[in-house]
Amino acid sequence: MKTQLEQIRQAAKEVLETFETKEQIEEARIKYLGKKGELTAILKQMGKLSAEERPVIGQLANEIRADIEETIAKKSAEIKEKELERKLKEETIDVTMPGKEASLGHKHPLSIVLDEIKEIFMGMGFDVAEGPEVEYDYYNFEALNIPPDHPARDTQDTFYIEDNIVLRTQTSPVQIRFMENNKPPFRMIAPGRVFRSDAVDATHSPLFHQIEGLVVDKGVTMADLKGTLEAFAKRLYGEDTKIRLRPHHFPFTEPSCEIDVSCFKCGGKGCPMCKGEGWIEILGGGMVHPKVLKNGGIDPEEYSGFAFGIGLERLVMFRFNIDDMRLLYENDLRFLEQF
Numbered sequence: 001m002k003t004q005l006e007q008i009r010q011a012a013k014e015v016l017e018t019f020e021t022k023e024q025i026e027e028a029r030i031k032y033l034g035k036k037g038e039l040t041a042i043l044k045q046m047g048k049l050s051a052e053e054r055p056v057i058g059q060l061a062n063e064i065r066a067d068i069e070e071t072i073a074k075k076s077a078e079i080k081e082k083e084l085e086r087k088l089k090e091e092t093i094d095v096t097m098p099g100k101e102a103s104l105g106h107k108h109p110l111s112i113v114l115d116e117i118k119e120i121f122m123g124m125g126f127d128v129a130e131g132p133e134v135e136y137d138y139y140n141f142e143a144l145n146i147p148p149d150h151p152a153r154d155t156q157d158t159f160y161i162e163d164n165i166v167l168r169t170q171t172s173p174v175q176i177r178f179m180e181n182n183k184p185p186f187r188m189i190a191p192g193r194v195f196r197s198d199a200v201d202a203t204h205s206p207l208f209h210q211i212e213g214l215v216v217d218k219g220v221t222m223a224d225l226k227g228t229l230e231a232f233a234k235r236l237y238g239e240d241t242k243i244r245l246r247p248h249h250f251p252f253t254e255p256s257c258e259i260d261v262s263c264f265k266c267g268g269k270g271c272p273m274c275k276g277e278g279w280i281e282i283l284g285g286g287m288v289h290p291k292v293l294k295n296g297g298i299d300p301e302e303y304s305g306f307a308f309g310i311g312l313e314r315l316v317m318f319r320f321n322i323d324d325m326r327l328l329y330e331n332d333l334r335f336l337e338q339f
């Protein structure tokens with residue numbers, strides 16, 4: 001039995017020496033020291049031994065068990081350390097390598113100017129509202145005092161989704177939706193995309209952007225419209241900017257006007273930018289038509305208001321001297337990277 005035990009010790013040590021993985025070590029542990037292992041098998045035969053032999057063999061067996069355990073522990077530690085070394089080597093970072101530069105994006109020119117406009121109006125206490133791009137005929141036309149055969153419909157070549165549903169041709173429908181959901185007094189702007197079935201060229205696109213404005217309160221007059229939009233123009237183009245109102249017609253305002261700013265390039269003397277006029281048209285507006293207030297659920301006897309509509313693309317093109325609107329939509333990086 002002594003020889004058998006010594007053989008086990010010898011074999012275990014030799015085998016363990018050649019092992020290189022945690023799994024192999026575990027296998028060896030089970031093989032030699034496990035409940036069904038070789039050492040246990042021998043110890044089970046201890047009953048056959050004489051009373052003198054038993055403690056001697058017992059002691060030897062324990063010694064061998066401890067010995068093998070120690071070898072296993074040593075070997076495990078060795079493997080762990082090797083593993084760690086390997087990992088460290090694999091995962092080293094060469095800090096002298098050139099880094100990958102994360103390139104920052106640019107704000108789109110439309111966003112640059114829109115953000116400025118929002119900032120200016122928010123500074124004057126305006127809320128920023130939104131409305132759906134797919135809109136009912138009712139909100140886009142009818143409620144804005146544009147009945148079915150009104151000629152204004154012809155000037156806004158409309159994309160129809162269904163008989164009574166359109167892609168909004170203007171941001172003005174947000175006026176009605178806002179009035180339905182808010183009690184005056186209020187001041188709001190509603191920027192967004194609008195759609196018209198126009199052929200693409202240097203100044204037209206089937207998708208473009210407007211910023212609607214609406215102010216309703218008791219006793220609002222044309223003077224408020226003029227003062228507000230003058231303050232806006234000065235903030236956008238500088239303190240020396242002047243504005244002028246020209247009579248115009250919109251179905252949803254009465255009276256209506258178009259508003260020009262003194263040319264921000266030549267200051268009003270006349271140059272290629274303003275085509276020699278000294279003035280550049282930037283928006284349309286007027287006093288909200290009583291019918292429109294009524295359609296929004298507001299009593300025109302009690303309240304009055306002014307509204308305006310700004311075409312964003314025009315402002316952006318003037319601002320950055322862009323002569324072709326298509327550049328704003330083509331997403332050519334050579335163009336966009338300039339902003």
Ligand code: DAH
Nearest residue numbers: 170172284285286307308309
């Ligand atoms: N909705 C008009 C358009 O698309 C622009 C406009 C003009 C809006 C006058 C207004 C306004 O709110 O008062 O041509």
